[in-house]
Amino acid sequence: MNLILLQKRAITVLLVISITTLMYAFVSESAQARTIAIEVNYLNIAELNDELRLDAEIAYELNSEVREALINGIPMVFQVEVQIVALQKWLWDKVIITTVKTHLLKYHILSKQYVLENLETGESVSFPDLESVLSKQGSVSAMYIAETDYLKEQENYVVQLRSRLLSSELPLPLRMKSYFSPKWRLDSGWYQWPL
């Protein structure tokens, strides 16, 4: 009787420990990756002609593995996501508006140029070096968010921004790798700013 009870307890404890360890390892790894790869240095939201416009400066720092992939002609899609969230006292916060800006970054091997293409407008610019293209990619200026009268005055709003590499747009083998390797999880996480 006691033996069986002990066995069951041991099994439960083992299960809990293993799951916790697993989760912890996973979360901590992704957190580590987040702090290094993409950082939001500056964020400002301003009202201009009854429109909310966003200025931001995002620093991208690509690790050697990602750089190598880029040099070898792998196109990468980065996405900047801006949300306006209505803070609620008792319930979950409510996302009111989501605006997305997507860039395709690729290396043009013949001209040795880094090409940055705005996937919404189709505009593209090319730069002979990576720093220039990343700085261009990281500077967000006067990004349209919403009409001001869209927001009700009595509520508390927060604007939040994140930028990340869309692993789903990577070619298949790298996509798989991105699931398992923190080096391929480039994500700034949400940066919040009071509105």
Place this chain on the structure above:
Amino acid sequence: MATVSKKSFEKQIIPRIWPIILLFALLMGSLYLLADATRSETSFEQLHYWLFPFNVLLLAIFILLIAVNVYKLAVQVIKGQPGSRLTLRLLLMFVVLAIVPVGIVYTFSIWLIQEGVDSWFDADVEKALQDSIDLSRSSLDLHMRQLRQQTEPMIKELSQTIPLDAPLVINDLLRRSGAAEIVLFTRSSRIIASGGEVGAAVVPRLPGETVMRLVSQGETYVGLDPIKDSGLHVRLVFPMSTTGATTQKRMVQVLYPISDRISDLALSVQEGFGKYNELVYLRTPLKQNFALIITLVLLLGILFAVWAAFYSARRLVEPIKDLAQGTKAVAEGQYHKKIPIERNDDLGMLIASFNQMTERLSLARDKAKLSQRLIDSQRNYLQTILENLSSGVISLDQNLVIKTANATASQILNTDINEYIGRDVAQLSMGHENLKSFCDQIVPMLQGSESQWQTEVKLLGGSQGNKFQSKILMCRGVRLPGDEEQTGGYALVFDDITDLISAQRDSAWGEVARRLAHEIKNPLTPIQLSAERLRRKILPELDQHEGSILDRATTTIVEQVESMKEMVNDFADYARVPQIEKSPLDLNKLISEVVELYQNNAHNFEVRTSFDEYPPLILGDSTRLRQLMHNLIKNAFEAMPTSTQQEGQRQGQVQITTRCFEISGVPFVSLVVVDDGPGFPNDLLERLFEPYVTTKTTGNGLGLAIVKKIVEEHGGTIRAENAPNKGARIKIRIPLSAATSGTINHSEIRVRSQGDAA
């Protein structure tokens, strides 16, 4: 029965099967997602992030389950529980069966991926592609140099114009040079003037910070610029010498389109090389991915197989274990054990047969028990009959070896026959002299061919001091029916007919006595009267001499007749049909009264008494019993030797004892009279109680015969024997009256009966 077992079957199986189904579904789901993740178009994008940890969790669950099962099995094997070894063997078999093919598939798959993927790539192709791109570059480089040389004079021209005129000059230059776009701008990216248009851009695209820095240092930047939808362009950025007022450095960017043909070719080269390059780069992660997926899938598969092996081994062994336990129980004699039937297959059939078998065994055992009990009761019944039979019964086998004997046989033969069971009947005579005649007479009869015979055997009494009396036995022998192989044994039945013969003798004597009394007594009185009359009439007429003769003769006749009368009276007493009047009386009291009469006699003769403390109340005729006591005491007295000092004086003592006891539930009083005389002669012992059997010179020998008669009138028995040391002993047993027996403490009697019964 069938429905019940089915229900229990469902109850037992379903909860066990659920976790398996669940785990299997999870496994399949995870594998499907893995497979989905390898496709370029996926439907479960969001789930893929969790795929790896989820699979690791599954792995952990399986490993845990297997560890628990291994531990359980190890404990079972160490404890030596039934079925555990078979489970282990089955498990090992399953695991080996699962692991070997999976291992082969795994090794082969990994090898195929490593070698196969690599074989698609060719070093020569790679070289050729690299060369082609180099060729394209050098060709374009040449073109760019030409364009630079061509543009430099134009830049000088532009630098000499004032900013207001710049747009005009630019338009002029555009027209002359064939450039697609010319932009004049400052270091801070402020456009002063521009002309021409490339692509979809509304605002001219200025070079990046690095190029600006380079140009601001006085260098000229020449590079290719792939512009979407417009093909390749050559970008030239020149520094401009400052003139006059503006301190800000100015720069000019000129974009030349490359001819469509060259542009297409270059882009085609770029595209081909780019794709190939991408493939080469992706080769390693691709292989890693496939290896990882295959490893994960096969690991999960193997773990599931091992766990399933545990499960199925246990499922398979379960009924065998039950059977083993059931068989063990049957071996230990527990036939009631039933094993629940949980399956419909061969094992289920086996279990059903087992249950049937135990049921049959149980029935057979019950039957055997019943018949055994029947036989036992029959035997007990026969045994009881045999034990309570007044005849002695001895059974012998065909070799005349004693098989059984009842208690009466031992009693009649005065030997414990049970000691001789399993021995030859002839051995009875050894150590028992008096049985010699018995054996000598019986054995030849048994060996004879007669199947049934009857004979009378006389057992000789023991020597002086031996309690054993001579007996006359009626023996009958019967040959028992045998089977085909052997002839049957014998049954020997014998009765002690001593008492019967003695009774016959007594009744003969009674008849004689009655005749004597009747025939002789009648003429005696006339004889006596005649003699007396003869004497009275004739004596006075005779002279003295004759008279004295007559007187003597008639006196003799009268005396003899008187004596004969007395004798005839005695006979009459003996022969008389008893007219006794029975009433309850205390035997102890009666004996005391009789003994009192003998206390102060002239002789040196003493009568001692020892009475039972319980008054032996019997139903008897006090007159007859007094006579009995008188006769016994007188008999003892007459046996006493005469004193040497005084003539005619007898000396000695008589001991009279009464004891109450019980035989077969009937209470008796035992009266024992012992003297210290010479005892009875051995040859007379048997016929001591017959009339005219006496050792004495006086008396008519009817004393003890009358004693026996009185005893028998009271329903008792009498026995005479010689005391071990000296003297004669007469034992009388008379049943106690029912009223008395009720007052006696039976347990007391019983306790004493063990010692005194003999």
